[in-house]
Amino acid sequence: MICEVPLQSYLSFNDPLFERLNSHGGKQPFKGDCRNIEDVDNCLCLVEIEDKQLKALRSLLLSLLRMITILLMRPPLNKEMNSDPKYSTIRFKLTYSFLIMARKMLIDGELGNATEEEAHYDFDLFVIGAGSGGVRAARFSAQYGAKKVGICELPFHPISSEVVGGVGGTCVIRGCVPKKILVYGASFGPELEDARNYGWELNEKIDFNWKKLLQKKTEEIIRLNGIYKRLLSNAGVKLFEGEGKVVGPNEVEVTQLDGTKLRYSAKYILIATGSRAQRPDIPGQELAITSDEALSLDELPKRVVVLGGGYIAVEFASIWRGMGATVDLYFRKELPLRGFDDEMRAAVARNLEGRGISLHPRTTLTELVKTEDGVKALTDHGEELIADVVLFATGNSMPSLFDFF
Numbered sequence: 001m002i003c004e005v006p007l008q009s010y011l012s013f014n015d016p017l018f019e020r021l022n023s024h025g026g027k028q029p030f031k032g033d034c035r036n037i038e039d040v041d042n043c044l045c046l047v048e049i050e051d052k053q054l055k056a057l058r059s060l061l062l063s064l065l066r067m068i069t070i071l072l073m074r075p076p077l078n079k080e081m082n083s084d085p086k087y088s089t090i091r092f093k094l095t096y097s098f099l100i101m102a103r104k105m106l107i108d109g110e111l112g113n114a115t116e117e118e119a120h121y122d123f124d125l126f127v128i129g130a131g132s133g134g135v136r137a138a139r140f141s142a143q144y145g146a147k148k149v150g151i152c153e154l155p156f157h158p159i160s161s162e163v164v165g166g167v168g169g170t171c172v173i174r175g176c177v178p179k180k181i182l183v184y185g186a187s188f189g190p191e192l193e194d195a196r197n198y199g200w201e202l203n204e205k206i207d208f209n210w211k212k213l214l215q216k217k218t219e220e221i222i223r224l225n226g227i228y229k230r231l232l233s234n235a236g237v238k239l240f241e242g243e244g245k246v247v248g249p250n251e252v253e254v255t256q257l258d259g260t261k262l263r264y265s266a267k268y269i270l271i272a273t274g275s276r277a278q279r280p281d282i283p284g285q286e287l288a289i290t291s292d293e294a295l296s297l298d299e300l301p302k303r304v305v306v307l308g309g310g311y312i313a314v315e316f317a318s319i320w321r322g323m324g325a326t327v328d329l330y331f332r333k334e335l336p337l338r339g340f341d342d343e344m345r346a347a348v349a350r351n352l353e354g355r356g357i358s359l360h361p362r363t364t365l366t367e368l369v370k371t372e373d374g375v376k377a378l379t380d381h382g383e384e385l386i387a388d389v390v391l392f393a394t395g396n397s398m399p400s401l402f403d404f405f
């Protein structure tokens with residue numbers, strides 16, 4: 001008998017048979033017990049047996065559910081119980097739950113009956129972008145029944161661009177995680193200073209090694225990048241390294257590192273490509289950096305100007321100040337962290353000033369000029385300031401969807 005092998009139902013990615021079957025796109029008709037590598041050319045129809053058993057089981061369960069629902073809806077014979085409102089509420093809740101279960105089973109049953117056309121897609125789901133969203137969607141789809149799930153991601157690099165990224169995405173590689181490592185690193189400075197007031201005698205000179213901290217941060221994100229890759233492969237998701245594009249209603253193209261292009265059909269395509277830091281359109285804007293570069297600076301800056309009042313601006317201002325830099329924070333509103341609770345915003349503003357960060361509310365930058373001594377930042381209040389680093393933390397913008405077509 002001839003069968004189509006739903007690869008991931010039976011095999012793990014490590015199974016040598018997986019590769020052999022996968023090289024046929026997982027759709028090649030096989031004979032024999034496909035779980036046995038020796039029997040690949042000579043086997044039974046696993047899919048057909050499984051389908052028949054499932055259908056029989058489903059209709060049995062549905063009949064049972066129908067019977068239970070009818071029984072529950074029937075008024076009780078006992079008259080006292082019948083007039084008890086508690087009893088009717090319980091009865092209503094039970095009936096409702098059973099109806100929902102029955103409906104779900106029916107829907108699952110429908111989904112289970114893939115049409116010929118559906119069965120011939122290379123992937124049930126193909127995800128473009130392996131950040132927090134993409135990885136989660138791919139893993140969970142694979143774990144909850146999608147048989148063939150693919151995902152593509154740009155090659156790893158801590159500073160993102162059109163051509164580099166990395167599995168784990170912004171949060172893991174150039175967002176939450178590396179930022180927190182720097183926040184923790186920076187928090188020791190004021191603590192050590194404070195410790196002197198509590199009897200600690202820190203007599204020897206205490207040095208801070210920026211390069212070492214960055215190296216530790218890079219090691220950690222490489223470790224997490226590996227974990228994310230393993231999470232995907234353990235869930236049975238096939239990872240492609242390269243740039244993804246949608247090239248047809250159900251077709252994706254992945255341009256690999258060496259320029260070769262792979263094309264796959266997919267029943268569903270998910271674009272999960274996140275967003276990129278944006279730069280305000282002012283003269284000299286190319287002299288500033290964004291959070292991507294801020295997490296990988298070669299040298300620790302001594303003078304910093306930060307533009308933006310959101311959490312990324314506030315966090316980087318605190319990181320650099322904690323490491324001893326002078327920091328000027330410019331933002332448009334009266335207080336930083338627009339959208340957060342007002343009392344909390346006021347408390348944060350006081351704390352930032354308490355740490356020695358100069359706040360410039362209702363002020364923005366109008367121009368940046370390269371000087372011998374650094375970058376000159378001009379403000380709309382006519383002030384000028386020289387800094388080693390100017391950080392734009394003015395929000396992110398989504399890439400246009402048309403970039404993916």
Ligand SMILES: Cc1cc2nc3c(=O)[nH]c(=O)nc-3n(C[C@H](O)[C@H](O)[C@H](O)COP(=O)(O)OP(=O)(O)OC[C@H]3O[C@@H](n4cnc5c(N)ncnc54)[C@H](O)[C@@H]3O)c2cc1C
Nearest residue numbers: 129131132133154165169170171175176243244273274291
């Ligand atoms: C500095 C910073 C600090 C942050 N701190 C926090 C925090 O503390 N807590 C928090 O909850 N959030 C934080 N965030 C936000 C968090 O990182 C994002 O909300 C989250 O990463 C969004 O996930 P995503 O999957 O939508 O996109 P992303 O994580 O950006 O993933 C999208 C992926 O798609 C890839 N990609 C793009 N185009 C293509 C293509 N054509 N082909 C293949 N792959 C492509 C990219 O390389 C990227 O890896 C922070 C962000 C930043 C920048």
